[in-house]
Amino acid sequence: MKLPFAEPYKIKMVETIRKSTKVQRQNWIEQAKFNLFNLRSEQVYIDLLTDSGTGAMSDLQWSAMMTGDESYAGASSYYNLKNAIKEITGFDYFLPTHQGRAAENVLFSVLVKEGDIVPGNSHFDTTKGHIEFRKARAIDCTIDQASDTSVFHPFKGNCDIDKLGKVLRSHPVDKISCIILTVTNNSSGGQPVSMGNIRETSVLAAKYGVKLIIDSARFAENAWFIQQREKGYSGKSIREIALEMFSYADGMTMSSKKDAIVNMGGFIGFRDEELFRKAAPFNIMFEGYLTYGGMSGRDMNALAQGLYEGTEAEYLGSRVGQVAYLGTRLKEYEIPVLEPFGGHAIFIDALKFFPQISREEFPAQTLAVEIYLEGGIRSVEIGTLLADRDPSTRQNRYPALELVRLTIPRRVFTNNHMDYTAAAIRNVFERRNDIHKGLKILKEVPIMRHFTVELERV
Ligand SMILES: *Cc1c(COP(=O)(O)O)cnc(C)c1O
Numbered sequence: 001m002k003l004p005f006a007e008p009y010k011i012k013m014v015e016t017i018r019k020s021t022k023v024q025r026q027n028w029i030e031q032a033k034f035n036l037f038n039l040r041s042e043q044v045y046i047d048l049l050t051d052s053g054t055g056a057m058s059d060l061q062w063s064a065m066m067t068g069d070e071s072y073a074g075a076s077s078y079y080n081l082k083n084a085i086k087e088i089t090g091f092d093y094f095l096p097t098h099q100g101r102a103a104e105n106v107l108f109s110v111l112v113k114e115g116d117i118v119p120g121n122s123h124f125d126t127t128k129g130h131i132e133f134r135k136a137r138a139i140d141c142t143i144d145q146a147s148d149t150s151v152f153h154p155f156k157g158n159c160d161i162d163k164l165g166k167v168l169r170s171h172p173v174d175k176i177s178c179i180i181l182t183v184t185n186n187s188s189g190g191q192p193v194s195m196g197n198i199r200e201t202s203v204l205a206a207k208y209g210v211k212l213i214i215d216s217a218r219f220a221e222n223a224w225f226i227q228q229r230e231k232g233y234s235g236k237s238i239r240e241i242a243l244e245m246f247s248y249a250d251g252m253t254m255s256s257k258k259d260a261i262v263n264m265g266g267f268i269g270f271r272d273e274e275l276f277r278k279a280a281p282f283n284i285m286f287e288g289y290l291t292y293g294g295m296s297g298r299d300m301n302a303l304a305q306g307l308y309e310g311t312e313a314e315y316l317g318s319r320v321g322q323v324a325y326l327g328t329r330l331k332e333y334e335i336p337v338l339e340p341f342g343g344h345a346i347f348i349d350a351l352k353f354f355p356q357i358s359r360e361e362f363p364a365q366t367l368a369v370e371i372y373l374e375g376g377i378r379s380v381e382i383g384t385l386l387a388d389r390d391p392s393t394r395q396n397r398y399p400a401l402e403l404v405r406l407t408i409p410r411r412v413f414t415n416n417h418m419d420y421t422a423a424a425i426r427n428v429f430e431r432r433n434d435i436h437k438g439l440k441i442l443k444e445v446p447i448m449r450h451f452t453v454e455l456e457r458v
Helices: 022-031 059-066 076-089 100-111 125-133 161-169 195-208 219-229 238-247 273-286 297-309 313-332 363-375 415-430
Strands: 093-097 117-120 137-140 179-182 212-215 251-255 266-270 345-349 380-382 403-407 439-443 454-457
Touching: 022 363, 059 297, 076 093, 076 238, 076 266, 076 297, 093 100, 093 273, 100 125, 100 212, 100 251, 100 266, 100 273, 117 161, 125 137, 161 195, 179 195, 195 212, 195 238, 219 238, 219 313, 266 273, 313 345, 313 415, 363 380, 363 403, 363 415, 363 439
Parallel strands: 117 137, 117 179, 179 212, 212 251
Antiparallel strands: 093 266, 251 266, 345 403, 380 403, 439 454
């Protein structure tokens, strides 16, 4: 019998989480204006809002924090991180930032100007936010299969090379800021991008003289899927695969709160010194001096260690395996979930779950609220609320998919928590036909409204 992937760690410290009653949750969600971001964490039993910054650090990461060097310039922690980044990504130059969006802000200050376009596979919401804030446009060239939840495609995060080619051909080169490949493709369901696709994208980028940037938050999970699914990679290590992925890019932005398993941190990696030199002053203005940016020395130490731990096959097997475990439970209960399962989350297709609720009434947000009421589980809407309004027409944008994301923090929950979650969602599924109405907006802001939106029941 083939031995399964088990967690390559044991638990040394635990944190208490508490259940609540349905009556309490009814009150809390009303006070939160039906926005799960407004809940206090004590009002949540199992928090699957995000896998960002919610991972459990290891004993080695905690001990690395104790030896952090807090010198303003030239700290040893900076060099520890520099070495780790070079070893894991191959990039010679880097700038530390406080998180991924800060990396975007600094890099886009150099690359993106008004009237530009930024093609790629589905851009993450903060990425799109930073692009649109600069009056430029993100163009989504993800393959069409990504928007069909029942099609099996091993690399549903891929960029459609024909679509990308058309975009590149039909715009002057000086209007194209860069191409951004997001690995794994978060907005299309944590779906991986194949090595072949990264390579083809880089060939196209080079042909048009456009830079290729990898949005790398989940690069290690992406490498895991390449190892598992792509021909020619089963014998390669995760680190070899990651190095090859990055070898096709001119730079990377990193939210270290994901695959580097720290609670805060990010960086930009650069292939050539010139772009690094141009970005450096923006890092100093927005983040901090070049050798700490947005991070303390101790944080850089923990991040350096996290980059190594996050790229171990045994860990990735148990992590991605836990996500698939939850997906399999939900499938057994016939709940419509996105397949193949993503690397960091399971996505429920709310249009199939609640076909009776119109899209104007935010079916995915309605489902997220019901799941909270049922079991005290916090998930997140990836649908019309998140998609925001069109910047020019101010109409709601209806994305192809209306999803609820159950995001699994790294090294935090056990499979018993997954069983509990699946049971709660099954209970909602069994009473789905009693729910006819969704939600409507009371208050919203013009950009990234989902974080602060206030809603009420229709
Ligand atoms: C989280 C994330 C970001 C932004 O990073 P933060 O650390 O949250 O600022 C950018 N891109 C992707 C794909 C992400 O998942």
